Amino acid sequence: MALQDKYAELIQAANAAGVENLSTAEKDGVLHISGTAKSTADYDALWALYDKIDPNMASGDLMMNIDIKADAGAQLKVTTDSTNLNIRSTPSTDGAIVGKAAHNEVVTLVEKTDDSWWKIKTADGEEGYAYAQYLSPM
Known part of the structure; x- marks a missing residue:
């Protein structure tokens, strides 16, 4: 075949x-x-x-x-099932948690680090890396 x-x-x-x-x-x-x-x-x-x-x-x-599809500055929606999304100091689960984004919260894409981790910024100014699987372009 x-x-x-x-x-x-x-x-x-x-x-x-x-x-x-x-x-x-x-x-x-x-x-x-x-x-x-x-x-x-x-x-x-x-x-x-x-x-x-x-x-x-x-x-x-x-x-x-x-x-x-998402470029720097794009608005992203947190698409966790119901929990908060951890924002980390480095693009890894080993990175310290420096903030959280709530389920359905809108955040801003700072940069796509790789296919798995994107650097984001919340409306409150918290900035760090989040697992891209839980972020959806709006």
């Missing part, structure tokens, strides 16, 4: 979600999919679909590099 066929549902979902600059290319037995999702929900849905097609990503035949 060609990789484009195996992951056709994922590619269709990315198109339907409006992933910007969507690119697919096969090289050396690996399908590379990249682009920019409009929201954290779209990003999470694509990863969940990938896990459905290839449980635990065991095949090793897909490299998905989907970013989330």
Whole structure:
């Protein structure tokens, strides 16, 4: 089975979600999919679909590099289930907690440190790193 066929549902979902600059290319037995999702929900849905097609990503035949659209200065909503989001001194769970952002609070993106950690600033001026999974562009 060609990789484009195996992951056709994922590619269709990315198109339907409006992933910007969507690119697919096969090289050396690996399908590379990249682009920019409009929201954290779209990003999470694509990863969940990938896990459905290839449980635990065991095949090793897909490299998905989907970013989330958000630029410095963008307003982000804290999307924890119901708890506060820890703001840390460094982009790691080892970093000291320097503040908290409440569930549904709006914060400002300072910079995307990497795919997992973003530097944010609260309305109260608390600044530090938060886990990007719990931040959604507005």
